[in-house]
Amino acid sequence: MDLGIVLSICGAVFAAGMAGVGSAIGVRIVGEVASGLVSEDPEKFGKVLLLQALPGTQGIYGFLGAIMAMQKIGLLAGKVLSISPEVGLQILLACLPVGIVGLISAFLQAKVAAAGVNIVAKKPTESGKPVIMAAMVETYAVLGLLVTILLLNGIKV
DSSP states (O other): OOHHHHHHHHHHHHHHHHHHHHHHHHHHHHHHHHHHHHHHOGGGHHHHHHHHHGGGHHHHHHHHHHHHHHHHTTTTTTOOOOOOHHHHHHHHHHHHHHHHHHHHHHHHHHHHHHHHHHHHHHOGGGTHHHHHHHHHHHHHHHHHHHHHHHHHHHOOO
C-alpha cells in the first residue's frame, strides 16, 4: 500500500469528517431550540430555518476541501498518482485547517444562532440581526477553507 496515498486520503477524511461532524452537531443544536419556538408559533418557521441552516455550511466547506485533496492525487479521475509519504503528509496537513476550524466554528455558530432564535421569538421583526451575528462566526470557517485551498494548491505532486 502506498503510504503517500493513505496519508492523502486521511487528509480528505479529516476535512470532510471533522467539518461534517461540527455541522451535524450545530444544526442539531439550533434545530432543538427552533423546534420549541415553532411548536408554540408555527408562523416563525421561515425565520428560524435560516438560523438552523447556517452551521451546516462548514460541512460543505469540509466536503470541498476533501474533493480538492482527492482531485490532487487523481482519485476522482481514476488515475491515482504515486506520491511520496512526504507529499501525502503535506496533503493531510493542508486539509486540517478546514476540518478543525469547521468543527469548532459550526458548534460556536450554532450557539450564536440558537441565541438568535430567542431574538426571533421575542421580536420577529428583528430576524435579520441574529443571522448577521451568526454569519460573523462563518468568516473563520471561510478562512479555514481558504487556507486549505492555498496549501493544497501549493503542493507539488
